[in-house]
Amino acid sequence: MKILVGYKRVVDYNVRIQVQPDSSGVVTDGVKLAPNPFDEIALEEALRLREQGLANEVIVAAIGPANMQSHLRNGLAMGADRAIHVSTEQAVQPLTVARILLKLVAQEQPGLVILGKQAIDDDSSQTGQMLAALWDRPQATFASQLSIADGKATVVREVDAGLETLEVDLPAVITTDLRLNEPRFIKLPNIMKAKSKPIDTIELSSLGVESGDHLQAIRYHPPQARQKGVMVKDVAELVEALKAKGLL
Amino acid sequence: MSKILIIAEHLNGHLNPATGKCVSCATAIGGEIHVLVLGNAPDAPAAEAAKLAGVTKIISVARSENEHALAAVFAPQIVALAAGYSHLLTPSSTFGKDLLPRVAALLGVAQISDIMAVDGPYTFQRPIYAGNALVTIEAPPEQTVLGTVRTASWPGAASGSSAASIESASPEITLPSHTRFINLQQGKSDRPDLQSAAKVVSGGRALGSAENFKLIYQFADALGAGVGASRAAVDAGYVPNEMQVGQTGKIIAPELYIAIGISGAIQHLTGIKDAGTIVAINKDPEAPIFEVADFGLVGDLFKIVPELTAAVC
Numbered sequence: 001m002k003i004l005v006g007y008k009r010v011v012d013y014n015v016r017i018q019v020q021p022d023s024s025g026v027v028t029d030g031v032k033l034a035p036n037p038f039d040e041i042a043l044e045e046a047l048r049l050r051e052q053g054l055a056n057e058v059i060v061a062a063i064g065p066a067n068m069q070s071h072l073r074n075g076l077a078m079g080a081d082r083a084i085h086v087s088t089e090q091a092v093q094p095l096t097v098a099r100i101l102l103k104l105v106a107q108e109q110p111g112l113v114i115l116g117k118q119a120i121d122d123d124s125s126q127t128g129q130m131l132a133a134l135w136d137r138p139q140a141t142f143a144s145q146l147s148i149a150d151g152k153a154t155v156v157r158e159v160d161a162g163l164e165t166l167e168v169d170l171p172a173v174i175t176t177d178l179r180l181n182e183p184r185f186i187k188l189p190n191i192m193k194a195k196s197k198p199i200d201t202i203e204l205s206s207l208g209v210e211s212g213d214h215l216q217a218i219r220y221h222p223p224q225a226r227q228k229g230v231m232v233k234d235v236a237e238l239v240e241a242l243k244a245k246g247l248l
Numbered sequence: 249m250s251k252i253l254i255i256a257e258h259l260n261g262h263l264n265p266a267t268g269k270c271v272s273c274a275t276a277i278g279g280e281i282h283v284l285v286l287g288n289a290p291d292a293p294a295a296e297a298a299k300l301a302g303v304t305k306i307i308s309v310a311r312s313e314n315e316h317a318l319a320a321v322f323a324p325q326i327v328a329l330a331a332g333y334s335h336l337l338t339p340s341s342t343f344g345k346d347l348l349p350r351v352a353a354l355l356g357v358a359q360i361s362d363i364m365a366v367d368g369p370y371t372f373q374r375p376i377y378a379g380n381a382l383v384t385i386e387a388p389p390e391q392t393v394l395g396t397v398r399t400a401s402w403p404g405a406a407s408g409s410s411a412a413s414i415e416s417a418s419p420e421i422t423l424p425s426h427t428r429f430i431n432l433q434q435g436k437s438d439r440p441d442l443q444s445a446a447k448v449v450s451g452g453r454a455l456g457s458a459e460n461f462k463l464i465y466q467f468a469d470a471l472g473a474g475v476g477a478s479r480a481a482v483d484a485g486y487v488p489n490e491m492q493v494g495q496t497g498k499i500i501a502p503e504l505y506i507a508i509g510i511s512g513a514i515q516h517l518t519g520i521k522d523a524g525t526i527v528a529i530n531k532d533p534e535a536p537i538f539e540v541a542d543f544g545l546v547g548d549l550f551k552i553v554p555e556l557t558a559a560v561c
């Protein structure tokens with residue numbers, strides 16, 4: 001079985017995001033970029049399945065600008081067998097990403113696709129579900145536990161009410177939650193090894209994908225900042241303050 | 249004029265309050281508001297939905313396959329019933345996040361996640377980058393608008409004043425059997441629900457153990473508050489995952505939020521930015537949580553929390 005993993009490059013989660021003064025976007029020049037944390041978890045899970053003998057090939061796929069080579073090398077150094085880079089300078093919205101991934105699915109015929117539950121830049125949380133719909137296959141989103149046997153996946157999902165377990169027939173799309181696993185660190189020798197692993201670059205325009213970028217961002221703005229409050233010296237003062245506000 | 253269909257969220261015969269929040273968002277969009285209730289026995293939640301102010305019609309679909317809210321099973325039924333609607337809304341809960349993108353892809357339209365404000369029937373505001381930026385989005389008027397509603401941004405619709413008609417529908421489609429529900433492990437708790445509680449007390453990594461977390465429960469019970477936690481506390485196994493507050497947990501807006509032994513990472517703060525009053529208790533005076541707290545108290549939680557509990561009892 002092949003596993004296809006979504007491996008998006010995003011602004012590192014530690015970066016304090018600033019909105020451009022002219023409201024045209026957020027500042028991304030010179031900020032640290034990193035793999036989407038949920039996608040590192042997706043890749044880790046795929047590698048573990050390969051190590052258990054349940055998969056024989058792990059492919060990372062990233063859609064983004066031409067300068068993503070070192071990002072893809074990261075995925076290869078972590079352990080992916082090969083990478084597919086769908087190259088486009090324009091940011092693409094989830095429906096377009098899902099349509100692109102569907103093309104890759106048709107090409108690669110994976111038994112499992114693992115994506116992150118959300119990309120931490122757009123926070124959309126849509127792509128996996130959209131791909132599953134277009135592919136007409138099951139989805140198991142927000143996974144915190146996954147086991148595979150007999151052509152089926154049993155997935156524990158983190159839902160608002162607690163933990164839900166689903167069984168889905170393969171092929172299927174799974175999206176990862178943070179507690180699914182802890183991604184491994186990349187070891188130095190593997191960075192060397194990754195240099196010889198293949199990266200297949202495809203121009204987005206050559207894929208014949210109909211754009212699903214229907215939404216237009218017209219203005220970006222910073223959130224309303226909360227006022228810094230006061231420090232109280234002890235419990236009695238805190239209780240007084242809360243009583244004064246009618247909260248106790 | 250807009251014609252809006254809200255997909256109801258319900259569990260164990262009860263309508264989730266998030267559905268009423270979608271009604272408030274729909275009211276801001278303006279237009280006729282209908283609610284779709286899919287279930288194996290949808291009568292009880294349908295009757296609750298019929299009472300929500302502003303709703304004029306309930307469409308109820310009873311089908312055994314609808315016993316559990318499986319996106320792959322619900323989505324094609326929604327698509328079959330979506331004709332004529334200008335907007336489809338669900339709450340931005342795990343239910344809505346799982347379901348609506350599947351519907352969107354089948355309809356071939358984009359989706360707007362986490363609507364926090366409505367500027368016009370096709371213009372919406374939503375948070376990105378864990379709430380560190382907001383973006384105003386315009387959707388094309390010639391397409392159905394699909395959106396999940398960020399529940400913490402909206403009040404619940406009033407209940408009891410109206411009585412919408414209830415119609416049943418039975419779309420003639422075969423549903424997939426490739427996805428099967430096995431079980432739901434639900435934490436049993438008599439405490440107020442984290443997402444609708446007026447007061448919430450949360451504990452972080454500093455609690456150190458599940459045993460010590462009792463301090464948080466005792467204080468919360470004295471206040472009549474719901475209980476939450478940071479991701480670190482959940483990851484360490486002190487409390488179950490459904491208690492996590494933040495970017496990847498629950499986004500809440502209680503009147504009073506008390507963060508105890510929580511540093512205030514950006515991913516946590518994004519879950520509480522709509523809280524009325526934030527109180528922080530932390531032994532580190534430099535902890536970032538103090539930058540957003542209305543009242544901060546520096547000190548050891550193991551000393552402060554028992555004192556507080558005694559003071560409010």
Ligand SMILES: Cc1cc2nc3c(=O)[nH]c(=O)nc-3n(C[C@H](O)[C@H](O)[C@H](O)COP(=O)(O)OP(=O)(O)OC[C@H]3O[C@@H](n4cnc5c(N)ncnc54)[C@H](O)[C@@H]3O)c2cc1C
Pocket residue numbers: 013037038120178451452453454477478479480481492493494495496497498508509510511512513514515516519529530531532535547548549550
């Ligand atoms: C993609 C992503 C998503 C995330 N999503 C979430 C999310 O949804 N929710 C979330 O919470 N986190 C989330 N995180 C994790 C987040 O970055 C922080 O790691 C986490 O919030 C830290 O939890 P904490 O404040 O309990 O622990 P810490 O940061 O370790 O803070 C513990 C605090 O307790 C204080 N303390 C210690 N002992 C005492 C004592 N005796 N008395 C008083 N104070 C004491 C310390 O001074 C410290 O400030 C996410 C991270 C990533 C990368």
Ligand SMILES: Nc1ncnc2c1ncn2[C@@H]1O[C@H](COP(=O)(O)O)[C@@H](O)[C@H]1O
Pocket residue numbers: 005006007008009036038039042061062063064094097114115116117118119120122123124125126127128
């Ligand atoms: N440009 C991209 N390249 C690769 N994978 C992507 C891309 N955009 C989204 N994905 C995948 O889809 C998941 C969910 O993204 P989103 O729906 O944008 O929140 C991500 O965690 C990735 O696994």
